[in-house]
Amino acid sequence: MNVHEPERRLVTLSDVARAAGVGESTVSRVLRNQGSFSKRTQDRVAEAVARLGYVPNRLAGMLAGSGSTAGAKLVGIIIPSLTNIVFPDLLRGANAALDHDGFQSVIGVSDYDPEREEALIGALLSWRPAGLIVTGLEHTAGAVARLRASGIRIVEMIDTDGDGLDIVVGFSNRGVGCDSARHLLARGYRRIGYVGHDITRDLRAAKRLAGFRETLREAGHPLAETEIAPGPSSAAAGRAALGRLLARRPDLHAVYFSNDDMALGGYFHCLAEGVAVPGRLALFGFNALDIAAAMPQPLTTIRTPRLEIGAVAVERLAADGPAETVDLGYELIAGATA
Amino acid sequence: MNVHEPERRLVTLSDVARAAGVGESTVSRVLRNQGSFSKRTQDRVAEAVARLGYVPNRLAGMLAGSGSTAGAKLVGIIIPSLTNIVFPDLLRGANAALDHDGFQSVIGVSDYDPEREEALIGALLSWRPAGLIVTGLEHTAGAVARLRASGIRIVEMIDTDGDGLDIVVGFSNRGVGCDSARHLLARGYRRIGYVGHDITRDLRAAKRLAGFRETLREAGHPLAETEIAPGPSSAAAGRAALGRLLARRPDLHAVYFSNDDMALGGYFHCLAEGVAVPGRLALFGFNALDIAAAMPQPLTTIRTPRLEIGAVAVERLAADGPAETVDLGYELIAGATA
DNA sequence: AATCAGATTGGCAGCGCTGCCAAACCCTGT
DNA sequence: ACAGGGTTTGGCAGCGCTGCCAATCTGATT
Structure with missing residues (x-):
C-alpha cells in the first residue's frame, strides 16, 4: 500500500522546529521534557508535532546521545x-x-x-x-x-x-536439586529415579540433577535409575520417558523430573496406566507451572521467582x-x- | 565493574580503517560483504577488526543507511x-x-x-x-x-x-467457532455450554464464541449457558469456571472452552469430581497445546499454525x-x- | 607501448538528533 | 534608566556509519 509512493520523506525534528517557529534544540528539549522552556513554546511544539505527525527517530537520538548518561535506554x-x-x-x-x-x-x-x-x-x-x-x-x-x-x-x-x-x-539450581532430594527422603521414598530432557544443553537442569544425586548418595540411597529423553522438555517426552523408566525399574518409589512439563507428562502416564500417585509412585517436578497446580492432585514442585x-x-x-x-x-x- | 573506568572510547570503524591502513568506506564494504574488494584488503580488515575487538554500531549504520534499501533490517x-x-x-x-x-x-x-x-x-x-x-x-x-x-x-x-x-x-477465528460447534453437533451433543476468559479484551476469543454461538443457534440448539472467568485464561480459571457452570447447569452435554488452558482446567475439574469425559460431559478446546495432547485422553481441540x-x-x-x-x-x- | 573496461579504493557529505555554549530575554531591585 | 541573576532560546558541531562519486589500479588487448 505504501511502498510505492513517491518517496515521501519522513517528518524530522527540524521540520517540527520550522513549523513551530522555534529552534531545533528547543523542540528536542520539549520532547524530552528536559531543560527549561516556556509553556507557550511547549504548546506550539506540541501542536506542530501533532499536526505533522512527527515520530522521533530513536536511532538518531541514541547515536547523538551516546556517551552521555541519557543516551542508552x-x-x-x-x-x-x-x-x-x-x-x-x-x-x-x-x-x-x-x-x-x-x-x-x-x-x-x-x-x-x-x-x-x-x-x-x-x-x-x-x-x-x-x-x-x-x-x-x-x-x-x-x-x-x-x-x-x-x-x-x-x-x-x-x-x-x-x-x-x-x-x-x-x-541455586544445585540447591533446588538437594532440597528436592531431601523432601523425597523425608517422606520416606528410597528407590528414586530421574526423568529428564537433554541435559548437555540445559546446564541448569544438569546442576539440579547433580545436587539431587549427591544428596541421595550422601543419604545412602543413591539414585536408582535415570531416563533422559532426547530433545527439549515437554509433557509428551515426560510421559514417554517415564514409561520407559518404569519398564526397566517397576520397583521405583519416586521419580524426580527435570521440570514440571516433564512431570506433568509423567503424571499423565500414571493416570493412563493406573499407577497410584503418590501411593505407588511419587512425582516431583520443578518450576511450579500454573497448570500443574490446577491438577486434581497438585504437583509437588519448586516455585522459582x-x-x-x-x-x-x-x-x-x-x-x-x-x-x-x-x-x-x-x-x-x-x-x-x- | 566497568562503569567507573576512565571513559574508554569504543573502537569505531575509523579506528579499524586506520589500523588496517585502508579507507573507511573500504572497511564498511568488507564488513557488509558488499561491493568489491581484494582478498588482501579483506584479510587486513579482518585482522584489524579482530585485534581491536571492533563491534559495529548498528545505530549509526541504520541511521546512515536509512532511505536506502539495505537500510532497515x-x-x-x-x-x-x-x-x-x-x-x-x-x-x-x-x-x-x-x-x-x-x-x-x-x-x-x-x-x-x-x-x-x-x-x-x-x-x-x-x-x-x-x-x-x-x-x-x-x-x-x-x-x-x-x-x-x-x-x-x-x-x-x-x-x-x-x-x-x-x-x-x-x-478465521469465527470459522474456528463454527467448526467447533459443527463437530459437537455432529457427535450428537445438544445441550452445550461455554467457558471463557475475559472476552472484552481478547477479541479473537470473542469471534470464536460468536461463530460458535451462531452455528448452534442455526442448528436449533442454541448455546445453553456461558461462564466467563475474570482475568486471563489459565487452567485454574478454567477449572473453577467449569465448576460454577456445572453447578448452574448440571445437565450440559458438552462445554466449549475459550482455549486449551481453560479446557485443561475443565478436564481436571471432571477428573477431580468424577465426571466421566466424554460420556457424561464432552470438552472442546482451542489451540492444541502440547500438554493437552499428552493427557490420558487427548483433548479435542483445534490446531492453529x-x-x-x-x-x-x-x-x-x-x-x-x-x-x-x-x-x-x-x-x-x-x-x-x- | 598505448588503450580500455572493470575492479578496487578513498574522500566526504549527510542520516536526525543531542550536548554545549553563547545570546537573548525576563524580571527584580536600585 | 541600568545592573544583576535567572530563564529561554538558537546555532552548530559532532555521534559512527553508508552512499555516492571520482580517483586509482589491474590486466588484457591492440
Missing part, C-alpha cells in the same frame, strides 16, 4: 528458548521493570546453543545497549571476552551456582550498583504427588 | 501477552524467518490493551523498522492513523475476520508483495474428550 536480553514458559515469564518480569524505567529491550533466542549465544551477544552489543541480560553462568570464551570488552553492565540470570561476570540474579528475576535483573542493571550475586531463592510446594 | 512485533504460550510460539516462528533474512526484531507487549498498543506502535516506529507486525485487526483510530502514516509494511496476524490495513496472516503465522508474517513483510490476506487455516484434532 536499551537493554539486550538473551534467553535460551521460547518454548518453555519459564523464559517468557522472565521476559514479562523484565518488561514490566523496563517500561517503568522507560527502557526498551532487544531480545535474542539462543536455542540453548553456546555458539549461537556468542553470535547473539555480538548482534545485541551492536545496538549499543546500556546493559545485557544473559541466561546462566556458562558461556564460550569468546562470549566472555565480548561481554568483558563491551564495558557495559551484564546480568547473568537464573543460576547462582558459580562465578558471575558482573551481576548475577537467580537462585521467575517474574522477580526478570524484574530484579533490569533493576540492578539500571541501578549502577556493585557487581554482586542476588539470590532470590525458591520455595518448595508440597503438592499431592510426593 | 528491523521488524517491530507487538503481541498482546507473553503469558499464553501461543504468543511466544508466534515469536518463535517469526524469529526463525527473521534470522534467515538477517533481520532483528523489537518486541512490545500490549497486555491486551488497545491504548497500550497504540503507545507501543509509536515506540516501535521510532526505531524506524522496515515493517511492523501487530496482532489482530482491531486497533484504536490513533493506532491506525500512525500505522498508515508510517509508510512501512504492516502485517496483522492471527485473525482474518475483517479488513486489514495491508497484509493479513492468520485464520502458530509458528507458520509468525514465519509467513515476516516473509511477506520482507517480500514487498501486494497487500493481501493469507489464510493459513487450522485443523480440528479429534481427541478423546469430544
